[in-house]
Amino acid sequence: xxxxxxxxxxxxxxxxxxxxxxxxxxxxxxxxxxxxxxxxxxxxxxxxxxxxxxxxxxxxxxxxxxxxxxxxxxxxxxxxxxxxxxxxxxxxxxxxxxxxxxxxxxxxxxxxxxxxxxxxxxxxxxxxxxxxxxxxxxxxxxxxxxxxxxxxxxxxxxxxxxxxxxxxxxxxxxxxxxxxxxxxxxxxxxxxxxxxxxxxxxxxxxxxxxxxxxxxxxxxxxxxxx
Numbered sequence: 708x709x710x711x712x713x714x715x716x717x718x719x720x721x722x723x724x725x726x727x728x729x730x731x732x733x734x735x736x737x738x739x740x741x742x743x744x745x746x747x748x749x750x751x752x753x754x755x756x757x758x759x760x761x762x763x764x765x766x767x768x769x770x771x772x773x774x775x776x777x778x779x780x781x782x783x784x785x786x787x788x789x790x791x792x793x794x795x796x797x798x799x800x801x802x803x804x805x806x807x808x809x810x811x812x813x814x815x816x817x818x819x820x821x822x823x824x825x826x827x828x829x830x831x832x833x834x835x836x837x838x839x840x841x842x843x844x845x846x847x848x849x850x851x852x853x854x855x856x857x858x859x860x861x862x863x864x865x866x867x868x869x870x871x872x873x874x875x876x877x878x879x880x881x882x883x884x885x886x887x888x889x890x891x892x893x894x895x896x897x898x899x900x901x902x903x904x905x906x907x908x909x910x911x912x913x914x915x916x917x918x919x920x921x922x923x924x925x926x927x928x929x930x931x932x933x
Contacts, residue, residue, distance in 0.1 A: 709761035711793060716804040719755040729759040731777075738763075738770045746787055747794030752800050761790065777802065807860040814855040814869060821848035821876050823917045828883045831891050832924050834901065837908035845880055849873060894932050903931075 711729075720727035730739025744761070767782040777783045801902050824845045828838060855861075856869045869899040892900045914920035 709759060709790075709793075711757065711759035713800065714758070716756055716781070716797075716801045719752070720758065726758050728754050729757055729761060731761045731763060731766070732779060733770055734761045735762070736774070739775050743776065744787070744790065744794075747790045748796045749795060753794070753798045756801050757797050765853065777834055785826070803860050806858065809860040810855040810860060814852050817848040817851040817855070818872060818876065821852070821880075821915075822846045823921075824848070825876070825879050825883055826910060827921055829915065830921060831922065832907045832928060833911065834904040834908050837904070837911070842880070845876075849876060849880070852876075870913050888914075892931070 709729075729744040730741055730745070731738050731743050742751075742754060745754045748754050763786065765782060765786075766781070769780075769783075770776070771778055815876075824841045827833065828841050828845070833841070845889045852869070852873050856866055856873070856880055861869070892903055895903060906926075911917065911920045911923060914923075
């Protein structure tokens with residue numbers, strides 16, 4: 708008889724928690740440590756993601772003299788064989804959880820990039836060439852978001868929520884792609900505006916932090932307007 712506590716499977720459980728791994732008891736006394744049934748998993752590392760316990764009642768399954776392992780016989784082998792489907796199920800849960808976290812991270816990063824680039828476009832301080840490039844990169848980020856949504860690990864309620872976020876970004880893309888209502892450089896002489904736009908484009912291109920670059924450009928525009 709045994710039990711397994713299913714959880715979010717976000718990674719290996721800390722040893723300090725004192726619960727990781729599948730433990731085995733005979734006569735309610737533990738045999739071995741938390742690694743004794745690692746062989747029921749396709750990959751032994753998944754044992755450290757697991758919380759579970761198995762109580763053995765069959766007297767033909769016998770602990771060795773040190774009680775750190777079982778005597779190797781057909782009955783113990785049968786126990787391991789019967790538990791292997793459980794190990795495969797836990798491993799599947801671990802892999803699914805890991806895939807889901809990876810896809811959600813990809814979705815989040817692409818969404819943040821799209822939002823940041825849209826804010827740069829909306830600022831309206833870059834040249835037409837840089838503007839087209841930014842809009843193109845927003846479209847690429849949206850495509851990555853859509854790919855993450857299509858992952859098998861994403862369930863339907865989460866997929867709907869993610870699709871809503873994509874739609875919001877696409878609506879914003881349509882809005883800012885139609886052109887900026889007011890030119891933030893209208894206070895600058897017409898023959899100098901393109902030069903400023905080229906410089907602002909270089910600031911965004913050379914900066915490793917897009918939002919910090921936008922903040923700098925905002926400050927320059929404010930100084931020009933003063």
